Amino acid sequence: MDNRSHQNIELVDGSCIAVIGGGPSGSFFSYFALEFASRFDLEIDIDIYEAKNFSKIGAGGCNHCGGIISESLVQKLSTAGIVIPSEIIQRGIDSYTMHAEQGAAIIKTPSNEQRIAAVFRGGGPKGCLDTSQRSFDNFLLGLCEEKGARIIAEKISQMERQEDGILVKSKRLGDKKYDLVVGAVGLNKKTLDLFGSLCPRFKAPKITRTYISEFFFEKTTVDKYFNDSMHVFLLNIPNVTFGALIPKENYVTLVLLGKDIDKEVVANFISAEQVKGCFPKNLKLIDATPCKCYPFINVKGAIEPFDDRLVLVGDSASSKLYKNGIGAAYITGRAAAKTVIFEGISKKNFDEWYRPVCQDIDRDNTVGKFIFLITRIIQKSDFLKKGILHMVAQEQKKESRKRLMSSALWDTFTGSANYRDILLQFLHPLLLFNFLQSIIYSNIKRI
Ligand SMILES: Cc1cc2nc3c(=O)[nH]c(=O)nc-3n(C[C@H](O)[C@H](O)[C@H](O)COP(=O)(O)OP(=O)(O)OC[C@H]3O[C@@H](n4cnc5c(N)ncnc54)[C@H](O)[C@@H]3O)c2cc1C
Structure with a gap:
């Protein structure tokens, strides 16, 4: 004893x-x-x-x-009297661009403020010339x-x-x-x-392997191709639960999360048209990442x-x-x-x-695991993805409190809210009703 x-x-x-x-x-x-x-x-x-x-x-x-510092953390830090100095912030993110095989939709920050910060945890990626620390x-x-x-x-x-x-x-x-x-x-x-x-x-x-790499560009190129938007991908690629491109000042960080991410999974992801389409034309993505690794994540x-x-x-x-x-x-x-x-x-x-x-x-x-299971089902389904893209596009024209799907997706991507609250948002009867309408409209329209 x-x-x-x-x-x-x-x-x-x-x-x-x-x-x-x-x-x-x-x-x-x-x-x-x-x-x-x-x-x-x-x-x-x-x-x-x-x-x-x-x-x-x-x-x-x-x-x-x-290097994404969520809105909820930025707020908690500021309540505790900690303000992240602007020189630490590589970029303020004000929207998410969601890509699927069927198209793309932009989700703007619910309050039109840049409250998500993108940072580097260390001195910068391998080969980085900015020594301002x-x-x-x-x-x-x-x-x-x-x-x-x-x-x-x-x-x-x-x-x-x-x-x-x-x-x-x-x-x-x-x-x-x-x-x-x-x-x-x-x-x-x-x-x-x-x-x-x-x-x-x-x-x-318990852990699983992920992937992270950094693409180096001129700041003007990052501004032109990514601006202040984080790009997330709802693609049907095995093992990838979440793929994102995060713009920094003159880098773009690629993050792949999922199950046992390896070279083959990475190659499949970066050869997808929707991923290549985010970058300048004719760039050989596989050769353009001087800094890459396969770190573990806590699951x-x-x-x-x-x-x-x-x-x-x-x-x-x-x-x-x-x-x-x-x-x-x-x-x-x-x-x-x-x-x-x-x-x-x-x-x-x-x-x-x-x-x-x-x-x-x-x-x-x-x-959260349940939400990612549903995400996986959506990733595999053409008609559900069409429905989501259509619904988000329609919602973005409305005032922010009426953007139910956009708001639930925003919280899912940013990690700001807890998963219980996100699930409740997705189960809102009006969201489900509008989603059903969007699925029918977006799929029938194209027949
Ligand atoms: C690919 C990927 C992308 C991610 N993206 C994000 C994101 O955008 N936003 C986000 O919020 N989270 C993200 N995360 C998760 C985030 O990185 C971790 O949750 C966070 O770093 C945990 O902080 P920590 O202090 O617990 O551990 P760590 O950040 O790992 O720090 C542990 C520290 O301990 C030190 N250490 C270890 N052993 C010893 C020893 N024996 N003696 C002395 N020092 C030691 C290490 O050097 C290290 O500095 C991501 C994770 C991965 C894998």
Whole structure:
């Protein structure tokens, strides 16, 4: 029987916290832990260990991401007093262009504002000539530093549990004992295994392979061909659940999400007429991407991502399926910080206060899976796709509160709303009635 699970452990003045990983979840945890501690008059020290240098251009500074900061996250950050500086934002996205084999339709932001930000997480793609350092992850780390966190540029590969703390074995700081260790290591298998050895009931998240690549252009070319619109594709291509082209200042980021994306799936996608049609004519897409990789994505949350004096956040715990992973990093990072400062750092405290937050994300993802299953059916159906394109085109002529399908699709693409709310939007009787009419009209019209 594990006696540790019944203890109550709290942070006191002078307590030390190690955050392993300085991506968004590590930064959000640190930022809010220091913020809540100062409100609570508690003096704590935070060391953030980060293996990468986000000022570097290319793989060394990159956290493999489309770089879309959702509307809901932009709003949450601004409520918390965090405003993303304009120089970090590569482009403000004001619409989605939805492509299918039957045509394309533009969905404008419901409030006609550019509230979605496209950023680079690191110094920029391989070969990038812009050295002005517009890294989103560095910006977040900077906020933590301003609040008093110490950033240590080091990869941690050894930790050891002791009676009254956890020893982090660092080359720079030597062996240092911490009252609490936070795992914000993304989907790094080796480090997750290290946490597994300290936290016996922890099971790492389930993952699948995705694809990301960057096309370099002159800014005028991106403006001309993409402008401020993100292009999403409802194409019938096996394994691809979501394909998108995200315009940045002088890059366009291609993201493919789905099941086990590999070279063949990528080749099928970029040879589709609808994808090629977005780019300048005669461009050989397969040769035009100096920076590409196949990173993993979290598709099922971890089991028991906590123990006494230890908690995992962000991708290492629970993330939103296929969307708004940075938003989920914010939710889990902040929730863990709140638990740690106001409740305690024992397994019991995390079980009571942190587990429900992760469970809520995981349950919502079950609804998300259902939505993506329906999307897959739509991707395979000519007449349903014609109906959607027709309905969106008609709705875009109306005032924004009457755009039911457009609004539900907007939330699906942006990841701003939770999947339960999106499903309810799709099940609205008027939406279903109009959709049925659109299917009949758009299919009969062409016979
Ligand atoms: C193809 C793709 C596209 C995506 N697009 C988007 C998008 O457009 N918008 C969005 O919101 N989300 C997107 N996501 C999801 C998003 O990238 C993640 O959800 C988010 O990065 C999670 O943040 P994190 O801090 O938990 O982990 P990460 O961002 O992975 O950060 C973990 C950090 O831990 C460090 N680390 C790991 N091990 C150690 C160690 N042993 N010692 C020290 N440091 C260590 C790593 O270097 C890394 O910096 C995308 C994901 C993929 C795969």
